[in-house]
Amino acid sequence: MSTNVTETDRTDLSDKGAASVRFRAVDKAFGSLTVLENLHLDVEPGERVVIIGPSGSGKTTILRVTMTLEHIDAGTIQVGGQHLYHEETSAGSLKAASERHIRKVRSNIGMVFQHFNLFPHMSAIENVMLAPVKVHGTSREEAQHLGMELLAKVGLAEHANHTPGQLSGGQKQRVAIARALATQPSVMLFDEVTSALDPELVGDVLKVLRDIAEEGKTTMMLVTHEMGFAREIADRILMFDKGRVVESGPPSQVLDDPQEDRTRSFLGAVAEH
Amino acid sequence: MEDLVLTPGQYAQLWNGALATVRILAGAFALGLFLSLVVGVGRLSERKWVRGISFGFVEFARGISSIILLTIMVIAIPILLGDVFPWLRGRSVAVLGAIALGLNMGGYGAEIIRGSILAIPKGQGEACIALNLSPTQRLRFVVLPQALRIILPPMGNLTIEILKGTALVSVVAGFDLMRATQNLIAGMLAQGALGVTVLFINVLFIYFILAQGVNGLFRLAERVLDRRFEQRTGRSAVPINVAATAGS
Ligand SMILES: Nc1ncnc2c1ncn2[C@@H]1O[C@H](COP(=O)(O)OP(=O)(O)OP(=O)(O)O)[C@@H](O)[C@H]1O
Ligand SMILES: [Mg+2]
Numbered sequence: 001m002s003t004n005v006t007e008t009d010r011t012d013l014s015d016k017g018a019a020s021v022r023f024r025a026v027d028k029a030f031g032s033l034t035v036l037e038n039l040h041l042d043v044e045p046g047e048r049v050v051i052i053g054p055s056g057s058g059k060t061t062i063l064r065v066t067m068t069l070e071h072i073d074a075g076t077i078q079v080g081g082q083h084l085y086h087e088e089t090s091a092g093s094l095k096a097a098s099e100r101h102i103r104k105v106r107s108n109i110g111m112v113f114q115h116f117n118l119f120p121h122m123s124a125i126e127n128v129m130l131a132p133v134k135v136h137g138t139s140r141e142e143a144q145h146l147g148m149e150l151l152a153k154v155g156l157a158e159h160a161n162h163t164p165g166q167l168s169g170g171q172k173q174r175v176a177i178a179r180a181l182a183t184q185p186s187v188m189l190f191d192e193v194t195s196a197l198d199p200e201l202v203g204d205v206l207k208v209l210r211d212i213a214e215e216g217k218t219t220m221m222l223v224t225h226e227m228g229f230a231r232e233i234a235d236r237i238l239m240f241d242k243g244r245v246v247e248s249g250p251p252s253q254v255l256d257d258p259q260e261d262r263t264r265s266f267l268g269a270v271a272e273h
Numbered sequence: 274m275e276d277l278v279l280t281p282g283q284y285a286q287l288w289n290g291a292l293a294t295v296r297i298l299a300g301a302f303a304l305g306l307f308l309s310l311v312v313g314v315g316r317l318s319e320r321k322w323v324r325g326i327s328f329g330f331v332e333f334a335r336g337i338s339s340i341i342l343l344t345i346m347v348i349a350i351p352i353l354l355g356d357v358f359p360w361l362r363g364r365s366v367a368v369l370g371a372i373a374l375g376l377n378m379g380g381y382g383a384e385i386i387r388g389s390i391l392a393i394p395k396g397q398g399e400a401c402i403a404l405n406l407s408p409t410q411r412l413r414f415v416v417l418p419q420a421l422r423i424i425l426p427p428m429g430n431l432t433i434e435i436l437k438g439t440a441l442v443s444v445v446a447g448f449d450l451m452r453a454t455q456n457l458i459a460g461m462l463a464q465g466a467l468g469v470t471v472l473f474i475n476v477l478f479i480y481f482i483l484a485q486g487v488n489g490l491f492r493l494a495e496r497v498l499d500r501r502f503e504q505r506t507g508r509s510a511v512p513i514n515v516a517a518t519a520g521s
Contacts, residue, residue, distance in 0.1 A: 067399075067403055069403075106402075106405050107405050110404075113396060113399070113400065115396055117394075117396035117399060117400035118400075121418050121419055121501075130406075131405065131406065134406060134414065135406055135410070183404060
């Protein structure tokens, strides 16, 4: 396999540090269904934000528009001070970003999915090495070294040559996390990364998330229904409903002393399960 | 049993015919596979005009009957396009026939490729975007390798269809197994209907063997692919040194 890297694709894999994420007046609709409406949200560098809220409230959509899996209809998103969907013209106004610009800014963002989305035809280590080698132009040796380090970090060094089909759900998700970490993103997005797992496998994955949080190298935006974990890891909890932030604050406030009825009823419903 | 056997001379002629058929098939297959890939991927392009052209090609290549395409290719095209593409002039019927069949195969093959790409779960493409792979890298390293397993069986069927289609080359005066058969018939009329029947039984058998050859090749490819999927277990493509990495 030859590498397919052009100069412009190359992004430095050295530590970039955590980055901020700023949403300004973001709208997103699917057909006639408005999912995000005039969303304003600031996530500070290194901050760990947990998004909670009822099903269909737009939690996944926030992460997906940040990863550019869906494009926004209006407003702006900035990651690390750079516009994601816009470029500044020489006159200082904003115009729609080129695909190339989006790719450049996107290289700072990583995402872990609910259903892992590992590449089934590649071993764990190949999954982890793919982006460093093909996108960032890292040498295979270096990428392999980095990849093995990451797999060791998520407790899967012995499984490096296993394909996803040979791994349990929890192991798959940890490989997926290692794969996302391999590009050293400044912002990481986690969408219900434990909700497809058997209960006894959740702990291993949460431990890995704690480790990432502890290192503090990346900003984390997490959607989760694990309230205990949210309390433990979050700097701030966002209660989301109908595409708007209903309430926002530290876990002690939002979870223990919610100010809004909507939050109270949601937490009540979650607690019953 | 002996009644079913032809003379060595007759077999020699049939052998030449079979070789010619295999050559036409190989040419048609190479062109057909290439077109299938390019057009199949083009059908899913983000660019509207690429999608449009690809769609047009598929409809053309599938809509026109092989025999008419062959006739046009062999008789009309060298005259019509000979000035623009001098290469076309003086090409053998076998080459022009292979091109016609290859175009035909490309139309059907493109739909097979398109279908198999669409069968790959959406999450695979999304993971590629999250890792910032380019659309080409996504196709090359993630989508097509997975699609290949889905492509092989219908592509094998299509190739056998094209093998059968090669017999049409004899209609436009090309030499192949079918033409060799017809040549033999001309000299066998004295032997009456029985001799011709025996000849056709033999020819039927030869086509059957050729088809089985195609089948076998595709089965083999499927097996190699399956094994590559499974076999990545324990044995290391990457040397594992847990002690060296675990502590870092
Ligand atoms: N691609 C899409 N096309 C149409 N509608 C969509 C699409 N993606 C999401 N939606 C709709 O947008 C709304 C918000 O979806 P989203 O996935 O963001 O919710 P969520 O808060 O993550 O919910 P859950 O807790 O169930 O995961 C839902 O009503 C959903 O049906
Ligand atoms: Mg969701």
